Amino acid sequence: MSRDGWEAVIGLEIHVQLQTRTKMFCRCANRYGDPPNTNVCQVCLAHPGVLPVPNRAAVHQAIRVGMALGCTIPSWSQFHRKNYFYPDNPKAYQISQYDSPLCGEGVFHVPAPGGAFEVRLERAHIEEDAAKMIHAGGAGGRLTGSASSVVDFNRAGTPLLEIVTRPDLHSGEDARRFLNLLRATIVAIGASDADMEKGSLRCDANVSVRRVGDTALGTKTELKNMNSFRYLERGINAEIERQIGVLEAGDRVRQATMHYDVATGTVHVLRSKEEANDYRYFPEPDLVPLEPDAALLDELRAALAELPAARIERFVGQYGLPEPIAEALGTGSELARWFEELARLVGDGRLAANWTLGDFSAHLNAAGVVPAESPVTPARMAGLVRLVESGAVGTAAAKQVFAGLVDDPDASAEAIVEARGLGQIGDEAALAAVVDEVVAGNPAQVAQFRAGKVQLLGFFTGQVMRQTGGRAEPKTVQRLLRERLDGS
Amino acid sequence: MALTEQEIRHVARLARLGLRDDEVERLGAELSSILAHVSAISALDLDDVPPTSHPLDLTNVLADDEPRPCLSTEEALLNAPDPAPEGFRVPPIGA
Structure with missing residues (x-):
């Protein structure tokens, strides 16, 4: 779609909520839509002294998704802490994975009408979701202008799989097609309902553009949280157009987090990103490594559907x-x-x-x-x-x-x-009676037809169909009509 | 190895610690001495030793996906400094 001489380069970061009965590191229910703060315990509220224990089913679901997406499954993996302060994260760190994810590199094959294409996956790793913030006072529950916020910890600590692609996509349409098939794959193996509206599938896009033929990547922006496939496609295309416009005007693209405004179809800066985040990842001391063995992988692979x-x-x-x-x-x-x-x-x-x-x-x-x-x-x-x-x-x-x-x-x-009484009327005598009636009842149209307005055949056919409740056999009707109309 | 004042202030900001100038100086010296102590390990030849993130010889410690009783909302909110009926109220977040 992009303009002549330009190539867009797009990578996606996808978060999928894994379908399990309990949370990732405690045994509170993992359930969407319950009243706020009813599925919470000392672990997901980060009380002092508690210890996380990973959910076996979540680990297995994550491995199955990795397999279905064509990822390698390394024989050793561990959790890391990602440190940041925010009220949705009561431990002040999120348990995630860093340099040893559960699912490694892969290639995902996407059939497409214009020819299949492949998208390389960098990794897929397990992490815990954050709590949900309800912003009071801001318009429509938004952060801007809110007087205070209320935190609901039901979602805190529920299992997420983050899937990261290589920058192998080149248009909003490719991105939508890829994400749609990825979603269908995850749904097919029962790992998640992957519903963008409910937030169980979320997608951010890293977008940059460059001159066709250039090998170095341009400066990228991150397009956040587009909550439908249509907006993903439109948001990416709007950002591609914006970046080309900036570069053609002789300016440079600035690294930033962007927001797609559904109402206006335009993209604007949510926050600039000149200073890199410093999350100080380090190995999670409370959790021992994961070592999925061959027997487990065979068992999980055998259970994957087509x-x-x-x-x-x-x-x-x-x-x-x-x-x-x-x-x-x-x-x-x-x-x-x-x-x-x-x-x-x-x-x-x-x-x-x-x-x-x-x-x-x-x-x-x-x-x-x-x-x-x-x-x-x-x-x-x-x-x-x-x-x-x-x-x-x-x-x-x-x-x-x-x-x-x-x-x-x-x-x-x-x-x-x-x-x-919906059977087709093919009986010639029965149809001839109706045809005669229609011809006799429309002398003006008959005269016009005979004067050369042959497209009126459709009118006569329609009349016969109406009289027979749509049951007349059309070929016989047309032959009989022609005989009557041409014949005299 | 001595940390620069800039590094101390950066680490303090990441930890959301407001330090006075005299604290920057004192804590900078303390932190530098801790790092110097740990860096003694660099004197050893450890090329063949993989980084050890866990001292325990355990792997795959996992729990079954079976719900267990959690806290009631009332219990969960007992320690909240500013409880709202539906949850934990927090001050507005500066954008």
């Missing part, structure tokens, strides 16, 4: 689907499962893809349900597809039959067609 990237490529090969269609069907596990069952039942992948992405997806969106919650099972849908393919039901009536499948969960497609 991942979205592999599934998308399989759909292209197995069903002969175009890449964008395979991507739409294969990214989410539930829709993929529904589609494959329908494809098996009707024995035609392309046909199944059309129905899955057409009426069925529209119904899911309208009803706000996931495939497993829909009354339209692949088996019931297959009944309708067969009726349409055999010509027993027309495409217009098929929409009504589909609505019937949604409204009446116990009825088969055949039963709905029968009960509602």
Whole structure:
């Protein structure tokens, strides 16, 4: 998207809340949405003398994510303290990882309509989340202008996985596509619900630009907390444009933390970053190292399901689907499962893809349900597809039959067609009677047609369809109409 | 090894300690002597010794992911200097 002569270079830092029953270092519940300060204890409130104990399930989830993203899993890893003062961090340090993360380098493969691309991952490490600050007095709970703040420690100490990419992305669209597939992968293995709106998936972007052909990286800015995929894409593109504008005006890009304003679509400086943070990392003395052994890694690897990237490529090969269609069907596990069952039942992948992405997806969106919650099972849908393919039901009536499948969960497609009289009328004598009636009832249009306004054929067809409730077989209708209209 | 006054003030600021000028001088000398004591280890040939972050010969000390009773909100707020009904009230944060 960037302008001629410029190349954008983008790396992402992604935080994912791991799905566990308890927190990272204590056994308080890890649950979103509870009343403030109800899942807290001496450990996550940082009372003196307490000791953290890491959550086995969180460590395993983190390793599974690392494996699914193509990261190496080092045989030795340890925790570090990251020191800073802020009310959301009562120990005055966050337990994190520094130079020995749980998951090491990897390469994540992203299928894309314009050709697949690869994003190198630098690392993925475990850390604890901070408490939540509720800012009283500031507009909309914002910090600016607040009279005081209240701290809710329910989130304090819940497990996070921070995933850091190399600067391998070059546009907002690539970043969105990458993050969407990364999210789908994490959801597919059940490691997190990775919901940007709830904050269980958060993404910051490091953005810089350079002249095409340059090898050195330009000065980067950090774009913070974009809370949807759309804003991630737009925010990055706005920042790329801003930086190109600055450089073309002969100025220089200053290192800063930037904020994307959704309302105006512009980017502005949140705080300048001239002085580097000094977090004084050092090994966490309260926690001993992690050494995942081969048996554990084998066990975790064996339990990984088919991942979205592999599934998308399989759909292209197995069903002969175009890449964008395979991507739409294969990214989410539930829709993929529904589609494959329908494809098996009707024995035609392309046909199944059309129905899955057409009426069925529209119904899911309208009803706000996931495939497993829909009354339209692949088996019931297959009944309708067969009726349409055999010509027993027309495409217009098929929409009504589909609505019937949604409204009446116990009825088969055949039963709905029968009960509602939606079968296609192919009988020539029956259709001829309707056609004659329409021709006789519209003398003005007949005259115009005969004077050369042939596009009126559509008008006549529509009239016949209306009279038959959309059930007339269109080819026969058009032939009969032509015979009547051309004939005299 | 003697720390510069600038280094002492930087470390004090990171620790949010407000030091008077005479304290900067006194604590600077004390901190320098502690560092000098620890740096005796540099005299040894330790090329083949990996950095030791833990003296214990233990790894993989992990807990099962089973919830245990926590504190009630009332108990949690007992030590709060300025409790609000829903949590710990803190002064506004300077941006």
